[in-house]
Amino acid sequence: xxxxxxxxxxxxxxxxxxxxxxxxxxxxxxxxxxxxxxxxxxxxxxxxxxxxxxxxxxxxxxxxxxxxxxxxxxxxxxxxxxxxxxxxxxxxxxxxxxxxxxxxxxxxxxxxx
Amino acid sequence: xxxxxxxxxxxxxxxxxxxxxxxxxxxxxxxxxxxxxxxxxxxxxxxxxxxxxxxxxxxxxxxxxxxxxxxxxxxxxxxxxxxxxxxxxxxxxxxxxxxxxxxxxxxxxx
Numbered sequence: 001x002x003x004x005x006x007x008x009x010x011x012x013x014x015x016x017x018x019x020x021x022x023x024x025x026x027x028x029x030x031x032x033x034x035x036x037x038x039x040x041x042x043x044x045x046x047x048x049x050x051x052x053x054x055x056x057x058x059x060x061x062x063x064x065x066x067x068x069x070x071x072x073x074x075x076x077x078x079x080x081x082x083x084x085x086x087x088x089x090x091x092x093x094x095x096x097x098x099x100x101x102x103x104x105x106x107x108x109x110x111x112x113x
Numbered sequence: 114x115x116x117x118x119x120x121x122x123x124x125x126x127x128x129x130x131x132x133x134x135x136x137x138x139x140x141x142x143x144x145x146x147x148x149x150x151x152x153x154x155x156x157x158x159x160x161x162x163x164x165x166x167x168x169x170x171x172x173x174x175x176x177x178x179x180x181x182x183x184x185x186x187x188x189x190x191x192x193x194x195x196x197x198x199x200x201x202x203x204x205x206x207x208x209x210x211x212x213x214x215x216x217x218x219x220x221x222x223x
Contacts, residue, residue: 102157106156
């Protein structure tokens with residue numbers, strides 16, 4: 001009955017590869033997010049989707065492409081992975097009208113070698 | 114959104130109250146104070162938020178000074194499971210772009 005679930009939890013890959021991270025929420029929320037947390041634990045927003053429509057894109061390289069097949073899912077595809085992409089990626093969702101009260105997944109730790 | 118300043122770390126005895134301060138001297142009139150925490154290897158967890166009145170829920174209490182330039186998160190009876198990094202952020206009423214800085218690393222000791 002996990003509210004926001006991400007897969008995989010860990011991802012180790014070589015530079016130049018393409019990988020995807022999946023996120024699903026069963027809370028009935030309309031808005032979902034992707035965040036990146038770097039090694040110093042600074043968390044920054046990357047993207048936000050509201051009911052399958054992109055509403056926030058924070059100057060993220062276009063190697064990162066979010067996809068929302070329906071409002072319960074927001075996946076993140078990363079092309080041509082670079083060493084600097086190593087981080088923990090968090091998915092989150094929020095109820096309508098509660099923009100800053102967000103429910104986070106457990107994170108996906110991406111290591112690019 | 115206004116910048117916040119928190120002490121980097123603090124210890125607390127199990128069963129005692131933990132008082133976590135946050136300075137936000139540049140907060141503007143329509144900005145709220147939110148608190149989140151992040152337990153090791155987990156995603157951030159919302160705790161509480163407020164505008165100018167003190168707030169309480171099942172997790173914590175939030176005390177905001179009258180001039181709104183600082184606030185204190187109170188964990189009334191800290192348990193070992195409250196060991197985490199606590200983040201104070203200030204964000205506008207319609208804001209949804211959360212940005213976490215250094216936070217306060219709280220260690221609850223038996």
